[in-house]
Amino acid sequence: MTAAVAAPQSYLTEGYTLWSWLTTRDHKRIGILYAITITAFFFLGGVAAGLMRLELVTPAGDLVTADTYNKLFTLHGVVMVWFFLIPSIPATLGNFLIPLMIGAREVAFPRLNLLSWYIYLLGGLFTVAMLIAGGVDTGWTFYTPFSTMFSNTHVIAAAAGVFIVGFSSILTGLNFIVTIHRMRAPGMTWFRMPLFVWAHYATSIILVLATPVLAMTLTLIVLERVLHVGIFDPALGGDPLLFQHLFWFYSHPAVYIMVLPAMGVASEIITCFARKRVFGYRYMAYAILGIAAFGFLVWGHHMFVSGQSVYAGMVFSLLSFMVAVPSAIKVFNWTATLYKGSIEFTAPMLYALGFVGLFTVGGITGLMLAALAVDVHLTDTYFVIAHFHYIMVGGSVMAYLGGIHYWWPKITGRLYSEAWGRAGAVILFFGFNLTFFPQYILGYLGMPRRYHEYSPQFQVLNVLSSAGATILAVGYLLPLFYLGWSLFYGKRAGPNPWQAKGLEWTTPSPPPKDNFDVIPEVDDVPYDYTPARAAA
Amino acid sequence: MSAWLLPQASDTAQRVDALFFALLGLGSFVTLAIAVVMVWFCVRYRRGTAADRSNPPAYNKPLEIAWALIPLAIFFGIFYWGARVYAGLYVAKPGAMPIYVVGKQWMWRIEHSNGRREIDQLHLPLGEPVRLVIATEDVIHSFYLPAFRLKQDAVPGRYTSISFTPTRAGTYELHCSEYCGTDHARMGGQVIVMAPADFQRWLAQGHDAASMAARGFATFRRLGCSGCHDARSTVHAPDLTGLPGRTVHLQDGSSKVADDAYIRDSILLPKKDVVAGFDPVMPSFAGQATEGDILELIAYLKSTRKEPE
Numbered sequence: 001m002t003a004a005v006a007a008p009q010s011y012l013t014e015g016y017t018l019w020s021w022l023t024t025r026d027h028k029r030i031g032i033l034y035a036i037t038i039t040a041f042f043f044l045g046g047v048a049a050g051l052m053r054l055e056l057v058t059p060a061g062d063l064v065t066a067d068t069y070n071k072l073f074t075l076h077g078v079v080m081v082w083f084f085l086i087p088s089i090p091a092t093l094g095n096f097l098i099p100l101m102i103g104a105r106e107v108a109f110p111r112l113n114l115l116s117w118y119i120y121l122l123g124g125l126f127t128v129a130m131l132i133a134g135g136v137d138t139g140w141t142f143y144t145p146f147s148t149m150f151s152n153t154h155v156i157a158a159a160a161g162v163f164i165v166g167f168s169s170i171l172t173g174l175n176f177i178v179t180i181h182r183m184r185a186p187g188m189t190w191f192r193m194p195l196f197v198w199a200h201y202a203t204s205i206i207l208v209l210a211t212p213v214l215a216m217t218l219t220l221i222v223l224e225r226v227l228h229v230g231i232f233d234p235a236l237g238g239d240p241l242l243f244q245h246l247f248w249f250y251s252h253p254a255v256y257i258m259v260l261p262a263m264g265v266a267s268e269i270i271t272c273f274a275r276k277r278v279f280g281y282r283y284m285a286y287a288i289l290g291i292a293a294f295g296f297l298v299w300g301h302h303m304f305v306s307g308q309s310v311y312a313g314m315v316f317s318l319l320s321f322m323v324a325v326p327s328a329i330k331v332f333n334w335t336a337t338l339y340k341g342s343i344e345f346t347a348p349m350l351y352a353l354g355f356v357g358l359f360t361v362g363g364i365t366g367l368m369l370a371a372l373a374v375d376v377h378l379t380d381t382y383f384v385i386a387h388f389h390y391i392m393v394g395g396s397v398m399a400y401l402g403g404i405h406y407w408w409p410k411i412t413g414r415l416y417s418e419a420w421g422r423a424g425a426v427i428l429f430f431g432f433n434l435t436f437f438p439q440y441i442l443g444y445l446g447m448p449r450r451y452h453e454y455s456p457q458f459q460v461l462n463v464l465s466s467a468g469a470t471i472l473a474v475g476y477l478l479p480l481f482y483l484g485w486s487l488f489y490g491k492r493a494g495p496n497p498w499q500a501k502g503l504e505w506t507t508p509s510p511p512p513k514d515n516f517d518v519i520p521e522v523d524d525v526p527y528d529y530t531p532a533r534a535a536a
Numbered sequence: 537m538s539a540w541l542l543p544q545a546s547d548t549a550q551r552v553d554a555l556f557f558a559l560l561g562l563g564s565f566v567t568l569a570i571a572v573v574m575v576w577f578c579v580r581y582r583r584g585t586a587a588d589r590s591n592p593p594a595y596n597k598p599l600e601i602a603w604a605l606i607p608l609a610i611f612f613g614i615f616y617w618g619a620r621v622y623a624g625l626y627v628a629k630p631g632a633m634p635i636y637v638v639g640k641q642w643m644w645r646i647e648h649s650n651g652r653r654e655i656d657q658l659h660l661p662l663g664e665p666v667r668l669v670i671a672t673e674d675v676i677h678s679f680y681l682p683a684f685r686l687k688q689d690a691v692p693g694r695y696t697s698i699s700f701t702p703t704r705a706g707t708y709e710l711h712c713s714e715y716c717g718t719d720h721a722r723m724g725g726q727v728i729v730m731a732p733a734d735f736q737r738w739l740a741q742g743h744d745a746a747s748m749a750a751r752g753f754a755t756f757r758r759l760g761c762s763g764c765h766d767a768r769s770t771v772h773a774p775d776l777t778g779l780p781g782r783t784v785h786l787q788d789g790s791s792k793v794a795d796d797a798y799i800r801d802s803i804l805l806p807k808k809d810v811v812a813g814f815d816p817v818m819p820s821f822a823g824q825a826t827e828g829d830i831l832e833l834i835a836y837l838k839s840t841r842k843e844p845e
Binding site: 061066067070137139141143145146149150151233234235237239240241274275276277279280281282283304305306307310313314317318321322324325328329331332333335336338339340341342343344345353356357360361364365367368370371372373374375376377379380381444445446448449450451452453454455530531 | 542548551552555556559560563566567570571573574577578581582583587588589590591592593594595596599600603604607608611612614615617618619620621622623625626641674675676678680682683685686687688689691692693694696709711712713714715716717718719720721722805822
C-alpha cells in the first residue's frame, strides 16, 4: 500500500525495514512490537481455551485425554496470565502513551525498554518450545509437591519461561516509575496526571516489588525438582504450604497488575465520552494507591481450605474486604462521572461501560468468596473460575480493547469503522456473559475446576458456556478485521478526533518520533471538559 | 438429584447457604442499583438531550466518605458472619466420631475406628456428629462434599480436620477439588448418609473384625516398633503407653502435647522432636509406614492406657 508514503512525517515513517523496528528505541514502536506479540499469545491461549470448552460440551472425557486436557488448561493459564494479561495494557498502551500523556519525548530508559521486549520474546520462546516438547500439566499455579516431585512433564522449561518473562515485567515497571518521577512536563504535578498514568505508576510498583518473589519461588521449584533440596516437599523436610504463600504473595498482587491499568483506561474513556471531568479525581487516585497497597496483604484468601490456621484465614478475609472498599469507590465515581454529562456511545465508551458492569459483578462475587464459610464451598469450583474471568476478561480485556479503539486513531492516524466497533463491543459483552455466567451456577452446584469429565447434571450449563465461547471468539476476531482494514482504508484521524483532553491529543496522529515539537506546559488539572469547582 | 438444586445434607450446608443467599441477594441488589443508575444517567444525559447540565459537580467529599464507610461497615458484618461459620468447622463437636480419610493418586481411602475400610465411598450416620481426619500419601488433594458445603485440603506432611453433622439421608457426590494430576476428575465417589441403626449394622459387617487399634498393634509389631518401645526392651527408648494427649518434654527444653501430628512426625521425622533424656537413635520410617499405617498406629497408642502403679 502506498498510504504510508503519503502519510505525514511520524514515528511510523522513520524507517520501513524490519530492522528499523527490531532495533527501535522509540517507546511507541516498542508498544506496537508488544501489541503484535501479545496478540499472538492471546490467540494461542484462546485456542487452548476453545479446545477445553469443546471437550466440556459432553460430560464424558471423549475429545482429548485427561493428560492433554490438563496440559491445555495449564497452557491457557500460563500464556494468558504471563504472556498476555500482565503485559497487555502496560506494555502496549502504557509504553505508547505514558510519555505522551506526561509531555515527555521518551521513556527514561529507551534501551532497557527494547531489552524488556526481547526478554519477553525469549520467555515466550521457552514457553513455545515447552509446548512443542509436549507441554506441562501442573496448572498455572505450579502447586507443590505435584510440580516438584510428581509431574513428569516439562515443568522446568515452563518455569524458565515464566521466570524469564518476569524480568521484562520488572524492567517495564522500573522504566515507568523513573519516567513518571523524572520526566513530567513543566507544570505536570502529581495531581495533574491523568488517572491512566496514576494506574500505571501503582502497577509498576507492584511489578517491581512482587515479580522478584515469583522468580525466587520458581527457582526454588527447580532446585527441589533437580537437586532434591527439601523446600516444599515434606518427604524431603519441606512444607507445601510455604509454596502457596510465596506463589500467592506474587500472584494476588498480579491480579491488580492486570486490573489497575484497565481502571486507568476506563477512566480516560468515560470522562472523554461523557464530556465531563472524572468525578472525585483525587479519590480515584488515592483509591488506585489503596488497591495497590492492600493488594499485597490479601494473598492468604486463596488458602482458606489449605490447612493454614483458622486465625490466618480470618485476618486474610478481613483484609480482603478492606481491599474491596477502594474498588467500590472507583465504581461509584465512574457512575457519578456520567451525571450531568453529555454522553456519546462510541465503541470505546461501550467497552468502558461494559468494563464497569462486568468488573462490578466480578468484584461482588469476589466479596462472596472473601466470606470465609462461603469460600469453603466455592473455592476450587467453577464459581472461582467465573469470578476471576469477570475481573480479568470482563474487566481487563474489555478495557484493553476499549483502549485500543480509543487510541487507535492516535496510534495509526486512521479512524476505524464506528459501526463495526460498536457491534464488536456488544457481541463481546453478550458472548462473555453467556460463557461465564453459567459457570457461577456450576460452581455453586459443586462442579470442581480442572475437571476434564464431569457429572451429567452439569451438561446444560456447560453447553451454554461453550456456546457463549463461540460468540466470544467472534467478538475477539472481529477487531482484527475492521481494525486491520482501517490501517489502509480508514479515514485520516487528525490530531484529536474525539475532542479529548490530555497531552497525547495535542500532538499529530500518528505522533512524530519525538512526540512534541515543543515540550508542553501544563497549568491545569486534567480532564477540563467541565469546570473544576465543586457545585454539588 | 435435581440439576438446579443442591441438597443441604449437613448442618454446615444450612449455615453456608444462609450466608450465600444473603450475599447473593445483597450483591444482586447492589449490582442492579448501580446498573439502574448508570442506565438512567446514560439515557438522561446522552448527547443531544435537553437535560439540565448546569453546575456539573467535580467531586463531593461527604458523598465520597459515605460510599467508602457504608460499604466498609457492611463488609465488617459479612466478615463476622463468614468467620463465625468458618470457625465452627474446625471445632470438633462433642462426641464427634472420628473417621480417617487418606487421599492417594487417584482415590480416597477411608477407615472407621472399628476397622471397617472403604474406598471412594463414605458412609455416615444421620444426625450424629463426625470429625474427618484427612491425610494424603502423595500430593495435595481436597476432600469436597458439595451437598455438605464442605471442603478440606489433604496436605502432605500434616493432618487436617473438619467436623460436621449429616442432616439428610441419601447419596451425594464426593470429589477431589485440588488438582492432583492425570485422573483428578475421576478421583471421587459417593457419600451415603444412613439412619444410625443402619449405619451401625453396616459398620459391623463386611470386615475382618480387627479394629483400627488392633491393626495398629499388628503394625507396631510388624515394623519393629515394639523392639525398642516395649517396656521389656533393652534399648533405651521412651515408653509409649498412653502417650496421646500427654505433654512431652523435649531435648531442647521445650515441651509439646503429643497430638496426632506430633506422633506422625516422630515416626517419619524422628530427629525433629527428640524426647529429653533419650539419644536420637530412632531411624525414620518414611517409605515403610503408609499414612494408613500411621493412622492405625495412632489409634493403637490411643487404646493403650497407663496402668496405675
